[in-house]
Amino acid sequence: MATSIAKIACAVAFAAGVAAPVTAFSKSATVTEIEERGTLLCSGHNGSYFGFVEVNDKNEWKGLDIDMCRALTTAILGDPDKAQIVPLSWAQRFPALQSGDVDVIIKATGWTMGRDTEVGLQFSLPYFFGGTQFMAHGDLGITEAKELDGGTICVEAGTTIERLAGNYLKTIGVDHTMVSYEKASELRAAYLANRCDAFAAWGPFLAVLRATELEKPDAHIILSDQLSNEPIAAAMRQGDEEFVDMVNWMIAALLIAEEEGVTSSNVEEMAANPPNPKIARLLGVDPGMGERLGIRDTWAREMIAATGNFGEIYDRNLGEGSPYKLDRGLNNLWSHGGVLYAPILD
Numbered sequence: 001m002a003t004s005i006a007k008i009a010c011a012v013a014f015a016a017g018v019a020a021p022v023t024a025f026s027k028s029a030t031v032t033e034i035e036e037r038g039t040l041l042c043s044g045h046n047g048s049y050f051g052f053v054e055v056n057d058k059n060e061w062k063g064l065d066i067d068m069c070r071a072l073t074t075a076i077l078g079d080p081d082k083a084q085i086v087p088l089s090w091a092q093r094f095p096a097l098q099s100g101d102v103d104v105i106i107k108a109t110g111w112t113m114g115r116d117t118e119v120g121l122q123f124s125l126p127y128f129f130g131g132t133q134f135m136a137h138g139d140l141g142i143t144e145a146k147e148l149d150g151g152t153i154c155v156e157a158g159t160t161i162e163r164l165a166g167n168y169l170k171t172i173g174v175d176h177t178m179v180s181y182e183k184a185s186e187l188r189a190a191y192l193a194n195r196c197d198a199f200a201a202w203g204p205f206l207a208v209l210r211a212t213e214l215e216k217p218d219a220h221i222i223l224s225d226q227l228s229n230e231p232i233a234a235a236m237r238q239g240d241e242e243f244v245d246m247v248n249w250m251i252a253a254l255l256i257a258e259e260e261g262v263t264s265s266n267v268e269e270m271a272a273n274p275p276n277p278k279i280a281r282l283l284g285v286d287p288g289m290g291e292r293l294g295i296r297d298t299w300a301r302e303m304i305a306a307t308g309n310f311g312e313i314y315d316r317n318l319g320e321g322s323p324y325k326l327d328r329g330l331n332n333l334w335s336h337g338g339v340l341y342a343p344i345l346d
Contacts, residue, residue, distance in 0.1 A: 027294030028242035091158025
């Protein structure tokens with residue numbers, strides 16, 4: 001009997017230990033390094049990737065990915081101007097991350113199994129979805145990739161698009177020649193000089209390019225084939241789970257702010273009079289938002305004030321507030337017909 005009671009007592013004690021909340025929070029080594037350096041090193045592009053990473057006429061970086069870098073910088077350092085953008089080609093981005101030349105890649109980067117398991121990367125929540133397509137010269141009179149038989153296809157080196165396009169054309173039995181270019185500007189120039197019949201690229205990029213950069217948009221056809229629908233996420237080195245948490249909750253906070261109607265213009269008013277407990281937690285009025293990540297409780301409030309919520313970031317870089325007028329589609333909140341959502345903020 002005594003033995004049975006002892007066993008029950010041990011089981012209860014074990015269950016209590018399992019159920020007990022963990023309250024000791026570890027701080028990210030990467031975040032500590034960023035704080036000591038005073039800047040966050042984030043990926044740029046060796047040219048312009050319109051709407052995502054580009055340089056304006058004042059030689060300033062802009063784009064959706066740049067604003068995500070600035071948002072993360074504000075979350076960690078309290079100042080978006082402490083983001084240091086490092087120009088990189090697609091092929092350079094992963095070696096640069098592994099060598100420590102950048103802290104994070106936020107550069108239209110697709111989450112794939114190979115990158116997750118072979119390259120040694122960790123990925124954040126997806127913050128964008130976009131598929132690969134082909135654009136061809138209209139005078140070819142084609143509408144589908146199967147009509148590219150015998151043609152030359154241009155792609156950008158070091159991207160998943162190379163493999164996707166090659167595999168797709170092989171699968172549908174299209175004989176072709178693939179030519180790779182290191183820079184997006186070289187790829188566009190080759191296509192416009194008719195050195196290739198079509199080029200494969202990310203669908204949103206093709207739409208932006210066709211609408212704004214080509215003299216005669218109607219002379220270029222985006223083919224109907226959809227090669228993929230890629231989740232785009234931030235990439236980090238493996239081994240720092242706390243930094244992954246930091247990046248995930250940066251993205252989540254931008255989405256939650258949009259869901260709750262917290263904007264760059266009303267964030268201070270919302271912080272002064274939070275309309276619900278979620279907003280009070282999000283903006284650091286109630287404690288916990290920062291302690292769990294090893295930073296300030298007000299980080300999300302400062303970030304939203306500096307960059308806006310995710311909807312504001314999208315609108316000024318790709319949507320109605322931009323030259324591109326790209327419909328959000330899948331990149332809307334789940335509550336507005338899209339697929340973007342945030343985990344629960346408890």
